[in-house]
Amino acid sequence: TDLAHIRNFCIIAHIDHGKSTLADRLLEYTGTISKRDMQAQSLDQMELEREKGITIKSQAVRMVYTALDGEVYELNLIDTPGHVDFTYEVSRSLAACEGALLVVDSTQGVEAQTLANLYLAVEADLSIIPVINKIDLPSAEPERVKQEVEDIIGLSKDECILASAKEGIGTQDILEAIVKQVPPPSGKTDSPLRALVFDSHYDAYKGVIAYVRVVDGELNEGERLSMIAAGSSADILEVGYFHPRLVSIKKLTTGEVGYIATGFKNVKDCQVGDTVTVPSALETIEPLAGYQPAKSMVFAGLYPVDSNDYPELREALDRLKLNDAALFYEPETSNALGFGFRCGFLGMLHMEIIQERLEREYNLDILATAPSVEYHVTKTGGEVIEVNNPSDMPNFGEIELIEEPYMDISIFTPSRYIGTIMDLVTSKRGLYKDLKYIEAERVLMSYEIPLAELIIDFYDQLKSRTQGYASLDYNFGSYRSSDLVKMDILVNTVPVDALSLILHRERAYYQGRAFVEKLRTLIPRQLFEVPIQAAIGSRVIARESVKAMRKDVLAKCYGGDISRKRKLLEKQKEGKKRMKMVGSVEIPQEAFMAVLSLG
Ligand code: GTP
DSSP states (O other): OOGGGEEEEEEEEOTTSSHHHHHHHHHHHTTSSOTTHHHHHHHHHHHHHHHHTOOOOOSEEEEEEEOTTSOEEEEEEEOOOOSGGGHHHHHHHHHTOSEEEEEEETTTOOOHHHHHHHHHHHHTTOEEEEEEEOTTSTTOOHHHHHHHIIIIIOOOGGGOEEOBTTTTBTHHHHHHHHHHHSOOOOOOTTSOOEEEEEEEEEETTTEEEEEEEEEESOEETTSEEEETTTOOEEEOOEEEEESSSEEEESEEOTTOEEEEEOOOSSGGGSOTTOEEEOGGGTTTOOOOTTOOOOOOOEEEEEEESSGGGHHHHHHHHHHHHHTOTTOEEEEEEETTTEEEEEEEESSHHHHHHHHHHHHHTSOOOEEEOOOBOOEEEEETTSOEEEEOSGGGOOOGGGEEEEEEEEEEEEEEEEGGGHHHHHHHHHHTTOEEEEEEEEETTEEEEEEEEEHHHHTTTHHHHHHHHTTTOOEEEEEEEEEEEOOEEEEEEEETTEEOGGGOEEEEHHHHHHHHHHHHHHHHHHSOOOSSOEEEEEEETTEEEEEEEEOOOOTTHHHHHHTTOHHHHHHHHHHHHHHHHTEEEETTEEEEHHHHHGGGGOO
């Protein structure tokens, strides 16, 4: 298709504001998928996946739209991931577009995520079309929300399109706006190939499938490709687009969006943000701007509950890594937990996804240590090291300076919660930046806050303190020096490295006591008394003990009721899965996570 008739766009929205529903309406209106087939089709898609053994992710769908001016346009809708952990992926998807529909729920208004994505879209120079959705609802306040769009976002309220994705209101207006307001792609058709990878995944049959936007030149089936950042090359086995089914074609031309089957065996050879070119141009061509290798922000130790499962855990991580360039892992040994892996994740959600997949898809019982961030430690000799496992923190005397990652956060909230949010943020060592009234009763609060505090219970507390009304967005800010100390935990006088924590000095004493108190309730009674101590350096700051089990306890609590006894035993067996023998004491998974409930 010639450039003038191509439009590449995405939809940005806060969760639940109607992104998927609107996408469905556009596909339906353009006949890409019929209303009747809507449901059947998505089922078919799954069947197709099963048949061919391929994973289909419709990251980009091509639509053909005949506009009111009589011209026929190729519209490419590029999907963007919805969670803050994946901001980099979002930024690359946006870089593949010239325009964005900004969907705002008319019963809610602008939220933190809306703004965060909007900033990314503005940075990517996209033209933005505001869509006020869900106007069919009785509680819709389109005028108020339009005004909000004008005040907060700075787009004229006259540009807003009123829509109901549910009822199909405004669909044609939206398509017309895309054709008229989103500029066509500008690229050099006769230059050597440059294409941006905005997503990729591993497919067992076709190798790595890369989703690309051709910036210059064209991509032909059967040719050879080279990746600029990865330095890898492969044959182009297949090119095509989604309609929404896979349609394979001979080539993708300048400005177009589609997929390439590369034959690469690992997504790290073809990462998001990398530039695809042809081998002959590799030496001379300028890579597309904005490539960043994935950076882990949150770390945790993952250990098999049964140490015999170590090889299986390694294999599972290897397999997951094929499809996830952002997953980092390396072998780690713990005195307490044995052989395992230190893993790095983009954020807490990414970490949960990986743990869940290891357990569900690979059937592994995993013991995870509490999440940690990466500290930059300057030693007294001047050497700077990165520490992402608290037990690796050098001794106090060897440390000149510790720096920790701070995040820039923004919170949208009704103004009645300002006080409670300030309390929360202050208790988490947040630094005040700004407070803006968006409307009479809604504010935008901005802070810098240590990531280590953000990953511990912050979001849950924010939600519960504001009855769910506040929304949160965060981004990496900078490394800042902090007065931090390492706290060691001794169970039965043996230091348990996997329980070590890095705490702020001012609160270490209080938190140490709370932590030890919590551990006392989590570590099951043994036949002997088990002391639990928290120590900073050689100084013990807190001590509790788990009382010894009385011999008759078992008999008494079962009380002869055999079914109850069986239930208890079964429960115990289940519980056993997540226990680790440390010295002569069994420590359950919950103990390693106890830090998350410190508050
Ligand atoms: P995530 O996938 O969670 O990010 O949500 P989303 O933004 O894709 O929202 P989705 O399209 O899933 O819509 C969220 C809910 O709002 C669903 O229950 C929809 O049925 C509903 N919804 C979407 N658009 C409209 C609308 O125009 N009117 C009404 N009444 N409901 C709508």
